[in-house]
Amino acid sequence: MIVVGAGPAGSTTARELAAAGVRVLLLEGERLPRYKACGGGVPLRTARMLPFPLGTVAEAEVRELELSLLGRHRFVRNAGRPFALMVMRDRFDALLAEHAQRAGAVLREAAFVRSIEFEPARIRVRADGFQADASFLVGADGARSLTARAANLGVGLAECAAWEVELRPRANVHTHRAAIELGYCPWGYAWAFPKAGRISAGIVLPLEQARALKSAARRFLERLGLGAAEVERARGHKLRFRRGREPIADERVLLVGDAAGLADEFTQEGIAYAVASGRLAAKALLAALSGQGDARTYERLVDEELMPELRAARRIARIFYGGLRRAPLPWFGAARFLPPLWSSFFAVQRGESTYARETARLEPLAAAMERLLR
Numbered sequence: 001m002i003v004v005g006a007g008p009a010g011s012t013t014a015r016e017l018a019a020a021g022v023r024v025l026l027l028e029g030e031r032l033p034r035y036k037a038c039g040g041g042v043p044l045r046t047a048r049m050l051p052f053p054l055g056t057v058a059e060a061e062v063r064e065l066e067l068s069l070l071g072r073h074r075f076v077r078n079a080g081r082p083f084a085l086m087v088m089r090d091r092f093d094a095l096l097a098e099h100a101q102r103a104g105a106v107l108r109e110a111a112f113v114r115s116i117e118f119e120p121a122r123i124r125v126r127a128d129g130f131q132a133d134a135s136f137l138v139g140a141d142g143a144r145s146l147t148a149r150a151a152n153l154g155v156g157l158a159e160c161a162a163w164e165v166e167l168r169p170r171a172n173v174h175t176h177r178a179a180i181e182l183g184y185c186p187w188g189y190a191w192a193f194p195k196a197g198r199i200s201a202g203i204v205l206p207l208e209q210a211r212a213l214k215s216a217a218r219r220f221l222e223r224l225g226l227g228a229a230e231v232e233r234a235r236g237h238k239l240r241f242r243r244g245r246e247p248i249a250d251e252r253v254l255l256v257g258d259a260a261g262l263a264d265e266f267t268q269e270g271i272a273y274a275v276a277s278g279r280l281a282a283k284a285l286l287a288a289l290s291g292q293g294d295a296r297t298y299e300r301l302v303d304e305e306l307m308p309e310l311r312a313a314r315r316i317a318r319i320f321y322g323g324l325r326r327a328p329l330p331w332f333g334a335a336r337f338l339p340p341l342w343s344s345f346f347a348v349q350r351g352e353s354t355y356a357r358e359t360a361r362l363e364p365l366a367a368a369m370e371r372l373l374r
């Protein structure tokens with residue numbers, strides 16, 4: 001079994017398969033720990049899906065969310081207890097890869113996969129410096145997945161653009177609070193997430209606005225009083241979204257995490273779905289190895305277990321960003337004064353509920369908001 005990419009999706013797939021006794025080769029294009037453009041917000045629901053503690057890589061624990069509308073009408077909601085950990089992805093991903101190795105997976109770093117050939121009896125993967133064959137292949141190679149292109153999977157996924165800046169501010173970092181700025185049109189948001197002595201800030205916008213990312217991020221940082229902070233690194237990256245039944249598996253190949261567009265359109269989070277899809281991939285492949293079905297079973301599992309949640313997140317995104325676009329101030333004000341929305345959001349972040357369950361619970365409210373937007 002070959003897994004391409006040692007991000008959270010690939011390392012989770014590799015760990016689960018290796019723990020079940022499968023021989024797994026995990027190919028990573030870079031040397032770990034490697035930088036990944038990411039806010040590094042890890043909701044507790046994600047942490048709960050991993051069978052080891054994240055204490056060694058958690059840089060902050062967040063229990064407060066500060067919201068503003070392009071820097072104005074700022075307010076803070078306190079969740080009472082933590083709802084997310086903040087990590088730097090280099091250390092977080094290295095930890096996940098280490099656990100995959102401990103389970104028995106063989107990790108090969110600086111092994112960037114250049115080509116994949118599908119032959120009747122095997123799949124041949126050529127990476128920098130060597131080649132390997134496998135019966136099944138897992139594409140965990142992120143939003144620019146070569147595996148997806150080679151296997152003609154992931155066709156038709158939606159995309160958006162994001163920009164990430166790692167900062168060393170002069171003042172102390174408020175380690176319990178994450179800041180979110182809304183008011184971007186037609187949708188999007190900027191974030192500032194606390195880390196140990198650092199802040200990870202960024203912005204996500206529709207793909208057509210990719211050129212505006214850097215200037216919008218600069219204005220956001222100035223509004224936060226971080227315009228003069230030392231910038232350690234800045235990088236752009238795409239996010240992909242699976243909205244319907246876009247193909248993410250065939251008999252021998254399957255895509256996990258960002259390669260499959262498994263990120264949510266409300267918060268643009270993807271680590272939770274990377275881990276969840278890695279687990280489903282391992283489950284489907286273990287069944288296939290024991291003669292029950294093939295890799296396509298995975299697509300069915302994703303449709304049943306992850307897509308309802310991603311569809312609910314998309315519905316929330318449409319209501320939320322659509323409302324802000326139509327009537328920013330009243331809408332923002334309403335969000336501020338509706339406590340059930342906040343308890344729902346924090347419950348989902350902690351893994352005590354799901355978007356699907358919360359939208360069903362708040363259905364009259366969601367339907368009324370949708371009617372208002374028609």
Ligand SMILES: Cc1cc2nc3c(=O)[nH]c(=O)nc-3n(C[C@H](O)[C@H](O)[C@H](O)COP(=O)(O)OP(=O)(O)OC[C@H]3O[C@@H](n4cnc5c(N)ncnc54)[C@H](O)[C@@H]3O)c2cc1C
Binds near residue numbers: 038269
């Ligand atoms: C700016 C930004 C901020 C974000 N913030 C958050 C956040 O705060 N919280 C959250 O949950 N999600 C966030 N996301 C989404 C999150 O980063 C992704 O959903 C997550 O990283 C997906 O994990 P993955 O394992 O699928 O892919 P990745 O993390 O992208 O890992 C893919 C791996 O494959 C390797 N690779 C790629 N091509 C090859 C190749 N050809 N050969 C070998 N190796 C290869 C890469 O080096 C990489 O290590 C953010 C995304 C962006 C762009």
